Amino acid sequence: MSSPNLHLTKRAKIHSLIERGGVRILAKKTNLQDSIARDYADRLVLQKLTELYEVVKPSEISEELTSQGLSLATVRALLASNPERFAYAERRWVPAARVESEDRPIAEAIFNMVSRFAAPMPVSLIAIELTRSNNVPSEEEAEDIVRAHAKRDPRFFLTLDDQVVDAELVFTGTDESIERAYAVNEITTEDVEEVTKALGKFDWREQDAIVKAVEKAAPVSIKALGAAAWLELNSQDPFAVHLYKWRQFNAELLSIPGFILSVDGTLYPESEAAKWIAASAKVAGKLDAVIEIEDATPLELKPEDIETCVKAILSTEEAVAATDILSEIFEVTPNIKTFPDDLANVMNVLKGDKRVWWVGGDRFRQPNTAPDFINEVPEPFHFVQTDHKQEDGDPVDIELTDEGLSSSLRKLMVHPLATDVVDEEIMPAPKTMPESMRLVLKPIHRELGTFPLSQFPTGWFDQEPNIQEITFRDSQGKELQVWLNHEARLLFNLFDWWLDQPVESGSVFQLTKTDEPNVLEFTWLDQTDPVVYISNQRIEELRVIADNSVGKSTFELLTEVMAHWPKGADFLTVLWELNVVRRTSRRMLASILSSYVCFYQRSGSPVWHFDHKKVEQGFDKSKKKFIKS
Numbered sequence: 001m002s003s004p005n006l007h008l009t010k011r012a013k014i015h016s017l018i019e020r021g022g023v024r025i026l027a028k029k030t031n032l033q034d035s036i037a038r039d040y041a042d043r044l045v046l047q048k049l050t051e052l053y054e055v056v057k058p059s060e061i062s063e064e065l066t067s068q069g070l071s072l073a074t075v076r077a078l079l080a081s082n083p084e085r086f087a088y089a090e091r092r093w094v095p096a097a098r099v100e101s102e103d104r105p106i107a108e109a110i111f112n113m114v115s116r117f118a119a120p121m122p123v124s125l126i127a128i129e130l131t132r133s134n135n136v137p138s139e140e141e142a143e144d145i146v147r148a149h150a151k152r153d154p155r156f157f158l159t160l161d162d163q164v165v166d167a168e169l170v171f172t173g174t175d176e177s178i179e180r181a182y183a184v185n186e187i188t189t190e191d192v193e194e195v196t197k198a199l200g201k202f203d204w205r206e207q208d209a210i211v212k213a214v215e216k217a218a219p220v221s222i223k224a225l226g227a228a229a230w231l232e233l234n235s236q237d238p239f240a241v242h243l244y245k246w247r248q249f250n251a252e253l254l255s256i257p258g259f260i261l262s263v264d265g266t267l268y269p270e271s272e273a274a275k276w277i278a279a280s281a282k283v284a285g286k287l288d289a290v291i292e293i294e295d296a297t298p299l300e301l302k303p304e305d306i307e308t309c310v311k312a313i314l315s316t317e318e319a320v321a322a323t324d325i326l327s328e329i330f331e332v333t334p335n336i337k338t339f340p341d342d343l344a345n346v347m348n349v350l351k352g353d354k355r356v357w358w359v360g361g362d363r364f365r366q367p368n369t370a371p372d373f374i375n376e377v378p379e380p381f382h383f384v385q386t387d388h389k390q391e392d393g394d395p396v397d398i399e400l401t402d403e404g405l406s407s408s409l410r411k412l413m414v415h416p417l418a419t420d421v422v423d424e425e426i427m428p429a430p431k432t433m434p435e436s437m438r439l440v441l442k443p444i445h446r447e448l449g450t451f452p453l454s455q456f457p458t459g460w461f462d463q464e465p466n467i468q469e470i471t472f473r474d475s476q477g478k479e480l481q482v483w484l485n486h487e488a489r490l491l492f493n494l495f496d497w498w499l500d501q502p503v504e505s506g507s508v509f510q511l512t513k514t515d516e517p518n519v520l521e522f523t524w525l526d527q528t529d530p531v532v533y534i535s536n537q538r539i540e541e542l543r544v545i546a547d548n549s550v551g552k553s554t555f556e557l558l559t560e561v562m563a564h565w566p567k568g569a570d571f572l573t574v575l576w577e578l579n580v581v582r583r584t585s586r587r588m589l590a591s592i593l594s595s596y597v598c599f600y601q602r603s604g605s606p607v608w609h610f611d612h613k614k615v616e617q618g619f620d621k622s623k624k625k626f627i628k629s
Contacts, residue, residue: 032264034283038078039263040273041070041280043119045078046085046095050113050125053132054092059331061093069277073323073333077284080291085116088291098133106134107149110164114156119261120163120254123147157247160255169265170250171226173234175242181230191224192231204232205243210252214259219268222253222261278477285334285515298341299330301349309346313356313364319469319481321517322346322362360468360484361517370467374483374492378448381421383583388553390619394627397554400591404626408606409590412571417532418586419454421489429459436512440529441498443505443539443580449495453486461486462518472497472511472522480522497522505576506533531572534580538564542580549582555592557581559615562599568607595623 048064055061058079062072079086079093087096097116101109113129114121127142136142150158156166173181182188198217203209213225226249233244254261260270301309308329313320322343326332332342343362351358357367388396402410412418414425417440439455453461461484462468468484470491483492501507506528512521534542545560561577562569569577571590578584593599593608597617600609 033279034286036262036264037276037279038283039118040260040276041074041284042078042082042085043117044068044070045075046117047125049086049093050095050129053128054094056092057331058093069274069281071281072327072331074281074284076331076333076336077287077289078280080289080293081287083291086291088293095129098129101133106130106136106145107153109134110146110149111153111155111166114164115166115168118166118169118263120159120165123150123158123162123164126164157251159251163254165250165254167246169222169261170246170253171223171230172246173227173230173244174246175234178231178236182227185223185227187221187223187227191221192227195220195224195228196231199228204229210249211256214253214256214267218259219266219272221265222250222267223265225253225267226250289337293336298338299326299332299345301345305329306349306353309350310353310355313350314366317366317369319359319363319365322350322364323517358465360462360465360470361519363469363518365469370469370483371493374467374485374488374490377421377488377490378450380444380448380583383422383585383588384554386553388555394619394624397588398591398595399585399587399628400594400623400626401628404623405590405594406601409571409594413586413590415572416455417529417572418575419452420586421450421452421454423585423587424452424454424489427458430457433457433459436510438525439509439511440532441501441503441505441507441509442532442576443534444583445494446498446501446504446507449493449498451491451494453484453489453491468518471516471519473514473519474522502536503528504534504536504539505580506530531570532576534573534577538577539580542577546581554578554582554584554588555596558589558592559598559610559612562608562610563612565607565610568602568605568609570607574608595620 044065045061048061049055052060052064058076059072061079062070062075065075079088083096085096087094087099089099095113095116097109097112101112104112109130110126113126123143123146124139126146127136127139130136130142130145131139134142136145146164147158147162150156150164154167156164158164171181171185171187173185176184182192195217198220199213200216202213202216204213206212210229213229214220217225226244226246229249230244230246234240234242253267258270259267260273261267262272262276299305309325312325312329323334326339326342326346330342332339336342347362350356350364355367356364357369359365359370386395386397390396405413414427419425420442434457437456437460439451441451445451461470463486466486468486470482470484472480472482472494480494480497482494484490485492501524508525508527508529510521510523510525512523514521541564542561545557549557558574558578561574561581564577565574571593574593575584575586575589578589597620598611598614600611601607602609
């Protein structure tokens with residue numbers, strides 16, 4: 001039986017290593033899935049780095065891993081943030097285990113490599129390192145040495161497919177009590193019961209039992225799976241024959257094709273690896289460098305460098321990010337200390353080059369490659385001016401000055417949900433700028449694929465340049481290229497996403513800034529705005545009114561809209577219902593509601609009512625002095 005102190009001492013050492021490095025080093029709060037993704041990507045990088053022996057440029061690794069989905073920026077971020085696996089010395093990247101194992105016995109070198117790899121590690125990979133760093137004459141001899149150590153060293157074992165595994169990763173129970181075995185292996189009764197329940201009635205003695213168990217229970221904790229087998233095969237009866245041999249069991253378990261081990265000790269179907277790779281890029285963006293790297297001075301772009309940058313932009317009809325130019329041409333990523341200065345240098349050079357077009361953030365394009373429709377406010381947004389007259393010659397559809405409106409209406413008129421394109425005042429920028437915005441889609445914008453800047457506080461978007469390209473990215477990674485025109489005060493090119501939303505008026509979504517320039521996270525919220533929401537049935541009723549609106553004043557149309565609300569309606573609700581019928585400004589609506597006797601508010605109530613019996617009483621003469629000239 002193994003010494004308990006050996007187990008606990010070794011476990012404490014491994015946990016100390018993980019806390020110093022490994023997947024735990026993240027710049028911001030992380031979660032298990034992020035850790036799994038990051039660890040898997042780390043392993044791929046470490047494997048390539050070991051095969052290459054050492055690299056000066058991270059691009060040497062990324063070129064090898066591009067087909068698997070790891071970019072240069074991701075590789076560089078992983079290297080710089082995990083000192084447990086990677087070391088930087090003499091301007092070269094090397095496996096950290098090599099530095100740790102210098103002048104140590106071969107057994108310690110093997111253990112350092114295997115424990116830091118934290119997954120089944122090919123014998124051939126370990127042998128490569130031993131021949132280069134421990135003066136073993138050949139890889140064949142090194143492989144024999146590794147296999148010999150794996151068979152006799154209690155700290156690791158050899159799988160059937162010739163990989164070495166740290167024994168700490170698996171269930172190593174022998175003849176201990178259940179309580180002690182669980183404690184030493186750091187699992188709980190609940191962990192084991194979960195696996196037992198997933199397996200149901202299961203015979204661990206039948207042929208291919210381990211393969212069948214994994215296929216039935218995966219994804220499954222390998223420790224809990226081993227414990228479930230141990231419970232059945234190694235009876236607590238001191239005279240029973242013990243059939244669970246942890247080395248043989250786990251040698252077969254971790255050789256089953258089609259499955260892959262994650263950092264949390266769970267065996268997953270190999271298909272999960274693609275998801276981990278995709279997630280690792282996002283995780284890499286959150287990492288802080290913890291390895292000191294000898295940085296060069298900031299980039300000074302030579303004429304030939306500028307030509308290379310310009311050619312990269314002109315070679316595609318898509319926007320090209322300056323961060324991508326830095327990464328792909330100069331191998332400079334955000335983890336490099338000189339990155340801010342390097343980015344500023346590239347941006348300044350490209351902004352001053354007339355051959356390329358700056359479209360906001362760090363993006364550049366071929367000139368004149370934006371769609372023509374983004375250059376002006378679409379015609380449907382302009383207001384209809386009627387020529388109907390009252391008996392005294394004044395217009396029926398009049399606008400009042402602020403003095404003719406109630407204080408509550410004046411406040412509502414500057415509400416972001418009342419304002420719209422060509423009907424807003426530019427407000428001062430707030431002292432504290434929110435990172436996220438709750439926004440409401442109105443029917444006219446849904447139809448035209450636009451969105452008004454009036455719902456955003458001044459300064460939420462960069463003020464320059466006038467025309468910008470923005471990326472919306474949803475939770476599934478789907479992206480939409482959106483155009484912003486500060487002069488038109490509109491976002492354009494949202495048509496496809498808007499039509500996916502079945503609610504025509506009042507859908508609510510959220511935009512959140514990201515660390516990437518001009519890239520926003522987009523989320524539909526599971527709600528509608530209570531005052532802007534219009535049911536699809538009501539929309540159709542309003543369109544019938546619109547179809548018959550020719551020759552009618554806005555006042556007449558408003559009476560038809562208000563007839564639907566016997567218990568009254570909120571100003572904003574009336575505003576956007578009326579705008580389905582006819583494009584009408586907020587001041588025009590506020591003025592008509594305030595000027596005609598048939599519209600009124602009850603004392604203390606925010607809603608507006610319509611009395612069809614008072615239509616004939618017409619205009620409130622006391623408001624005449626407030627008519628805008």
